Amino acid sequence: MCNLRFDDTNPSKEEVEYVESIQQDVRWLGFDWDDRLFYASDYFEKLYGFAIRLIQKGKAYVCDLSADEIRQYRGTLTEPGKESPYRNRTVEENLDLFQRMRSGEFPDGSRTLRAKIDMASPNLNLRDPVMYRILRSTHHRTGDSWCIYPTYDWAHGQSDSIEGITHSICTLEFEIHRPLYDWFLNALEIHHPRQIEFARLNLTYTVMSKRKLLELVEEQRVNGWDDPRMPTISGLRRRGYTPESIRLFADRIGVSKNESMIDVALLEDCLRSDLNKRAARAMAVLHPLRVIIENYPDGSVEDLEAVNNPEDPAMGVRKVPFSKVIYIEHDDFRENPPKKYFRLSPGMEVRLRYAYIIKCVDVVKDEKSGEVVELRCTYDPETKSGSSQSGRKVKGTIHWVSAMHAIDAEVRLYDRLFSVEDPNGDDWKECINPHSVEILRKCKVEPSLAAAKPQDRFQFERLGYFCVDNDSKTNALVVNRAVTLRDTWSKIEKA
RNA sequence: UGUCGGGUCGUCUAAUGGCAGGACAACGCCCUUUGGAGGCGUCUGUAGAGGUUCGAAUCCUCUCCCGACAGCCA
Numbered sequence: 208m209c210n211l212r213f214d215d216t217n218p219s220k221e222e223v224e225y226v227e228s229i230q231q232d233v234r235w236l237g238f239d240w241d242d243r244l245f246y247a248s249d250y251f252e253k254l255y256g257f258a259i260r261l262i263q264k265g266k267a268y269v270c271d272l273s274a275d276e277i278r279q280y281r282g283t284l285t286e287p288g289k290e291s292p293y294r295n296r297t298v299e300e301n302l303d304l305f306q307r308m309r310s311g312e313f314p315d316g317s318r319t320l321r322a323k324i325d326m327a328s329p330n331l332n333l334r335d336p337v338m339y340r341i342l343r344s345t346h347h348r349t350g351d352s353w354c355i356y357p358t359y360d361w362a363h364g365q366s367d368s369i370e371g372i373t374h375s376i377c378t379l380e381f382e383i384h385r386p387l388y389d390w391f392l393n394a395l396e397i398h399h400p401r402q403i404e405f406a407r408l409n410l411t412y413t414v415m416s417k418r419k420l421l422e423l424v425e426e427q428r429v430n431g432w433d434d435p436r437m438p439t440i441s442g443l444r445r446r447g448y449t450p451e452s453i454r455l456f457a458d459r460i461g462v463s464k465n466e467s468m469i470d471v472a473l474l475e476d477c478l479r480s481d482l483n484k485r486a487a488r489a490m491a492v493l494h495p496l497r498v499i500i501e502n503y504p505d506g507s508v509e510d511l512e513a514v515n516n517p518e519d520p521a522m523g524v525r526k527v528p529f530s531k532v533i534y535i536e537h538d539d540f541r542e543n544p545p546k547k548y549f550r551l552s553p554g555m556e557v558r559l560r561y562a563y564i565i566k567c568v569d570v571v572k573d574e575k576s577g578e579v580v581e582l583r584c585t586y587d588p589e590t591k592s593g594s595s596q597s598g599r600k601v602k603g604t605i606h607w608v609s610a611m612h613a614i615d616a617e618v619r620l621y622d623r624l625f626s627v628e629d630p631n632g633d634d635w636k637e638c639i640n641p642h643s644v645e646i647l648r649k650c651k652v653e654p655s656l657a658a659a660k661p662q663d664r665f666q667f668e669r670l671g672y673f674c675v676d677n678d679s680k681t682n683a684l685v686v687n688r689a690v691t692l693r694d695t696w697s698k699i700e701k702a
Numbered sequence: 703u704g705u706c707g708g709g710u711c712g713u714c715u716a717a718u719g720g721c722a723g724g725a726c727a728a729c730g731c732c733c734u735u736u737g738g739a740g741g742c743g744u745c746u747g748u749a750g751a752g753g754u755u756c757g758a759a760u761c762c763u764c765u766c767c768c769g770a771c772a773g774c775c776a
Contacts, residue, residue, distance in 0.1 A: 216775090216776080217775065217776075220776080273774095278773085281772060284705080285703065287704095288772090321774095329706090330704095330705055330771080331704095331772050332772095337773090337774050339774085342774080356774090358774070363776090381776090382706065383707085385706090417776090460714055460725095461714070463708095464708060465708060466709095466770090468714090469713070470712090470726065472713085472727060473714070476725090476726060476727090479739095480739095483738080488736080490736095561735075562735095604734090666736085669737080669738070693737090695738090696737045699737080
């Protein structure tokens with residue numbers, strides 16, 4: 208069981224715009240917090256009371272030092288700090304001043320409430336940390352009712368305690384703050400949750416820090432937080448990732464305190480293994496090459512049966528129309544086939560998935576450019592998929608769509624956002640992969656996709672897993688490539 | 703040269719004093735009407751040096767390397 212709490216301790220940060228999308232993301236991932244949605248601002252009054260208690264115990268004081276002065280008094284990593292001249296005010300004076308801070312008598316930044324701990328502590332967090340600052344700013348939940356706001360370090364542990372949290376897990380950078388949280392809880396003598404830290408996720412070929420992600424968004428190097436190249440939940444969702452695949456990924460990488468860099472290939476594999484079992488198959492041609500089957504009767508159309516998912520017979524079958532003119536993938540034809548190339552080439556045969564074996568008898572080229580623009584083929588009527596003669600072996604099987612039945616689609620091919628594994632250092636933005644997205648506008652997909660809606664996911668046979676984009680409209684299909692299939696051929700060809 | 707934390711195959715992660723295992727990646731083979739999926743196999747690891755022990759990745763000592771921390775951010 209978990210709570211969802213927003214630690215909205217700083218009204219000057221634009222938290223409002225994130226509150227809704229964070230909830231949406233967490234819910235989409237599959238978590239349910241029932242009615243336990245909380246805000247640290249729910250506890251402002253209680254926190255104020257806790258602060259008074261610490262003052263009364265002589266464990267907190269009002270300090271008149273400026274931000275700069277506090278920094279100077281803090282000392283350094285290797286040298287102890289100096290005590291504030293206001294450190295030994297009386298309880299009465301502190302109580303009075305703190306109450307007047309709340310009632311708005313002092314200007315922003317002029318005073319703070321600080322915990323009275325140890326200015327010589329080797330842990331900087333214990334050198335009299337600030338608990339309250341004066342800040343006149345409208346809060347998204349409490350409006351203008353407060354002009355002093357608790358710091359995160361002061362609010363966090365007590366908020367957990369109020370909620371009766373048993374285990375509070377957070378990332379490693381808060382490890383060094385734990386002694387402070389412990390100190391507050393012990394001083395207050397209230398329920399003491401156990402905080403456990405773990406390493407944050409790092410992925411290869413991307414950046415994860417909020418600061419860098421924000422920069423990418425603000426400088427329009429990506430199209431918003433949900434750009435399919437972003438490693439955000441909303442980006443992954445739009446890219447085509449499923450909640451299941453992300454949870455599988457989380458299971459596989461485990462939880463530890465090791466600061467690690469996880470190969471994005473592992474994430475991709477999780478998506479493949481989820482979608483392999485669940486995604487409907489379809490045929491789509493990204494770079495169409497027109498093929499005319501010369502001996503196929505003009506005007507004739509056959510509805511061929513295709514299985515929706517060979518991994519799951521329960522997903523059934525569908526009909527795919529076949530006719531004299533089809534499109535195949537441009538790359539599935541080579542005029543001069545390399546060794547081990549099992550697809551179409553002049554004089555050679557290939558199987559059309561769910562249809563016939565065809566043979567290439569002629570190649571039509573553009574007179575000027577010499578580019579192959581059309582193929583003339585013949586088919587063997589005896590080799591129809593599923594028929595008695597269909598067992599004839601050919602090395603390759605390729606996908607296709609019938610030209611007169613095909614639907615036009617825009618396909619967006621996404622690749623890694625960065626071209627280096629670990630884009631850190633000052634020049635990280637120069638490592639952005641210039642080919643992280645390629646937009647194809649003249650793709651042809653089989654007619655069954657006419658009804659596809661945003662977020663529908665498919666495997667386009669031999670190509671990869673694709674997800675209908677939010678930009679998609681009824682007569683203007685837009686799909687994103689989430690991840691390619693494993694491609695053994697590309698490795699053979701490279702070698 | 704302060705405090706805290708961390709070092710196990712290329713990458714993650716198991717093994718809590720008793721056979722260093724799994725996944726991803728890579729490579730090879732089989733199978734295949736997706737060069738998909740699947741199957742089989744190969745490769746590679748306890749940061750270093752001492753010590754305790756019948757036995758150490760695990761316990762002890764020293765060394766080395768990496769990270770976090772000097773916001774009135776979270």
